[in-house]
Every structure is written in structure tokens, then in C-alpha cells.
Amino acid sequence: MPVDPLTEEQREIRELVRTLARERIAPRAAEIDKTAEFPWDVVDLCRDHGLFGIMYDEEYGGLGASALMTLVAIEEISKVCATSGLIVGVQELGSLGLKLAGTEEQKRRFLPLLASGEWLCAYALTEPGSGSDSAAMRSEARREGDEYVLNGSKRFITNAGVAKLYTVFAKTDPTAGHSGISAFLVEADAPGFQVGRIEPKMGIKGSTTGELFFDDCRIPAENRLGDEGEGFRIAMRILDRSRPGIGAQGLGIAQGATDYALEYAKARETMGRPIAEHQLVAGMLADMETKCEAARGLLYKCGQLIDDGADGAELTKVSAMTKLYCTDVAMEVTTDAVQVLGGYGYMQEYPVERMMRDAKITQLYEGTNQIQRLVIAREMVRENRAFLLAAVS
Ligand SMILES: Cc1cc2nc3c(=O)[nH]c(=O)nc-3n(C[C@H](O)[C@H](O)[C@H](O)COP(=O)(O)OP(=O)(O)OC[C@H]3O[C@@H](n4cnc5c(N)ncnc54)[C@H](O)[C@@H]3O)c2cc1C
Structure with a gap:
């Protein structure tokens, strides 16, 4: 008897995801791997069937956020295609900053776009010189009036180039170690923001992994997540x-x-x-x-x-x-x-x-x-x- 604590309703959602995975995603998996192209058709499939909604509360356009159901959906899709499973996983990763630390205004502005899947998102912590030791990051954000000005770069960022919203970490106080880091929401069209090289890699080939550059990138101060130093x-x-x-x-x-x-x-x-x-x-x-x-x-x-x-x-x-x-x-x-x-x-x-x-x-x-x-x-x-x-x- 498999471990299965799901309710009747949750099983129905799992059955839907399982069927979509087997019938629509599995036949694409080898091709996604071979071409290493981001599978927008899988994103459309998830959008059409409301799958992104399982990660968001109803008030923001979701089905009622459930971590368990999100994990079940990632598992079911990854059984047939790990690149496609990661699309759901990174939508959650890129949204969590907003869910945990966003103001009501920030949530109302962005979460419905993410819940429908209209926008994809990303999480940008890693830099060329800081992976495991994330506090060693060098990107900086300086406050100028109603804006922050970001300078620096990120590396190995999943969804680089396909995301419209990036949760980005940068130092507002470079002398303060961990407690000098702050978190920001950066929209893909922010001035001074650029996506660099997309890396060829061993697996999950359809997923984009790329560099981000911030060159005097200006974002509104209201896009800061939480307080300065809380990043x-x-x-x-x-x-x-x-x-x-x-x-x-x-x-x-x-x-x-x-x-x-x-x-x-x-x-x-x-x-x-x-x-x-x-x-x-x-x-x-x-x-x-x-x-x-x-x-x-x-x-x-x-x-x-x-x-x-x-x-x-x-x-x-x-x-x-x-x-x-x-x-x-x-x-x-x-x-x-x-x-x-x-x-x-x-x-x-x-x-x-x-x-x-x-x-x-x-x-x-x-x-x-x-x-x-x-x-x-x-x-x-x-x-x-x-x-x-x-x-x-
Ligand atoms: C395909 C891909 C997608 C990614 N997506 C994202 C993303 O979306 N967003 C993001 O921010 N990052 C992302 N990353 C970055 C990823 O999280 C880092 O690569 C990872 O955390 C390791 O950092 P590093 O590569 O700098 O390795 P390093 O930190 O240089 O580590 C090298 C080796 O040393 C070991 N090591 C380091 N420190 C210690 C220690 N104190 N004790 C014991 N062992 C140690 C490590 O385990 C590893 O084996 C992605 C990476 C890849 C490859």
C-alpha cells in the first residue's frame, strides 16, 4: 500500500496532473532534452489547466495554496520530464519571497500574474564567486530617492530570460555580512537589467540556466521585499x-x-x-x-x-x-x-x-x-x- 495521505480532492488533482504528464508531456521529453529548447508548450499546458494555481491562495487567483499538492505535481511531472517538473518548482521558488515577505500591495500586483502562469518568475541568489557561501555575494543596491540602483551579476539562474519577475538579493550594506543583504523584486524590463549567457549543461536541458547583469539597474524602492538587511x-x-x-x-x-x-x-x-x-x-x-x-x-x-x-x-x-x-x-x-x-x-x-x-x-x-x-x-x-x-x- 503506497504512502498516500491525500484527500479525495487532492487525489483528483493528482490524477489530472498524472494524465497530463503521461499523455502530453511524456511524448515531448526526449525532444526537449535533445533540442535543449525551453518548452513553452508545457507552460501553456500548465496555464490552460490552471496548474500554477495550486501554489497560490484564492484571493490572488489561485486554487488555495498547498505545499503538499505542489510537491505532488512536481513529482508527477518529473516522472516523465525533469525539465517540465522544474517549471512548476521554480514558479514556487520565485514566488516564495513575495508570499513570505511581500506587502499586500506587492502581492496584489504580482501574485495573480504568477498564479495564472502569465508570468514566470525566478530566484537569483548565486553569483560567480558565491554559491554555497551566499553571504559572500558582491552585488550591491544603493538607495537613491524613491529608487534602488543595483550593480553586480548573478550566475546559474534558472528561468533566466523566460522569467518576467526575479527575486534578487543584493547588499545594501556591504560591510555588514549576512545582515547587509536585502531582497528585491526586479521586473525583466527594468532599465539596466540584462540576461547574459544561457549555459549548455548535462541535464534538465530544456530549462534555462543563465547569467543576470545589473548595470545601474533602477527599480522602484517599493519593490524591496521586507526591510533592508532582512534579505x-x-x-x-x-x-x-x-x-x-x-x-x-x-x-x-x-x-x-x-x-x-x-x-x-x-x-x-x-x-x-x-x-x-x-x-x-x-x-x-x-x-x-x-x-x-x-x-x-x-x-x-x-x-x-x-x-x-x-x-x-x-x-x-x-x-x-x-x-x-x-x-x-x-x-x-x-x-x-x-x-x-x-x-x-x-x-x-x-x-x-x-x-x-x-x-x-x-x-x-x-x-x-x-x-x-x-x-x-x-x-x-x-x-x-x-x-x-x-x-x-
Ligand atoms: C542548473 C543549475 C541551476 C541553478 N539554479 C539556480 C537558481 O535558480 N538560483 C540560484 O540562486 N542559484 C541557482 N543555482 C546555483 C546553485 O544553487 C549553486 O551552484 C550551488 O549552491 C553550489 O554553489 P557553487 O556552484 O558555487 O559551488 P561551491 O559553493 O563552490 O561548492 C563546490 C563544492 O564544495 C562543496 N562545499 C562548499 N562549501 C562547503 C562546506 N562549507 N562544507 C562542505 N562542502 C562544501 C560543495 O558542496 C561542492 O561540492 C543553479 C545551479 C545549477 C547548476
């Missing part, structure tokens, strides 16, 4: 809620690879029987399925916690564990899926080759898995489990 805290609160989305992408890729490997193993015969009946292959399939199911348990639990309003240390730890576990599973399981298919698994003609390449990114972005381990261990060290020590003294 780092906002960036981390966003990641606590968006990292499970990468977990969902990883789990989707892993389950898709498991499903494909299973059907292949039932049909492929060696030594007079299907390879699924050879115990060493059967054991791999069993491990793949078990890892996916365990990852799903953690993922759905994390989604429910977010929907129940979890915050602070509790969420930070479970969100990091979810991202870490689901994405390590993605890499292990897709590697095993290639093994189950033998030489055919290495061929581009079979989807597990793409899935293995796509899985790798999930261990890297939104904080590498080393960083997730550091976060989890840091939270553990703060906890007190001294009752066990008391028992032996």
Missing part, C-alpha cells in the same frame, strides 16, 4: 520551503526510472527467462522501489508540515533531510535503472540515460547535498538528547 533571512526561509520541491523532482525522476526499468525487466529475456526473475536484478528493482517509497514518505510529511504552518528549526531540518534523501535516491536509483537495462540503458534511445543525467542536478542546486548534511547536523547539535547519557552515568 538573507528571507532567502533562507524561501529555501526551507523550496528545497522539498527539488526533493519532489528527484523522487519523480527516480520513480519514473524505476517504472521504466521494471517494465523492461519483465520483457527482456536472458538464459530463458525475463531478467526480472533473475534474483540479482529482482533485488535491484526491490531496492529501487523501497527507496522511492521511503523518499515519498518523507516528502509528503514535509509538505504536510509546511501546510500546517511549520517554521524555524523544525522546518529547516526536515526540509534539508527531504532534499538530501530524495535526491540521493534519485542518483542511486537512476544509476541502477541504467544497470538493469544493460547496454541499452546507456543509449540515448532509452529514457533512463536522460533520467540519470537529469538526476545529478538535484544533488547540486538549492544547496548541494554536502550543505544539506551540514544544515541537518547543525540542527542536531542544537538538540538535546542527554537523557540517554543520564541513563549510563
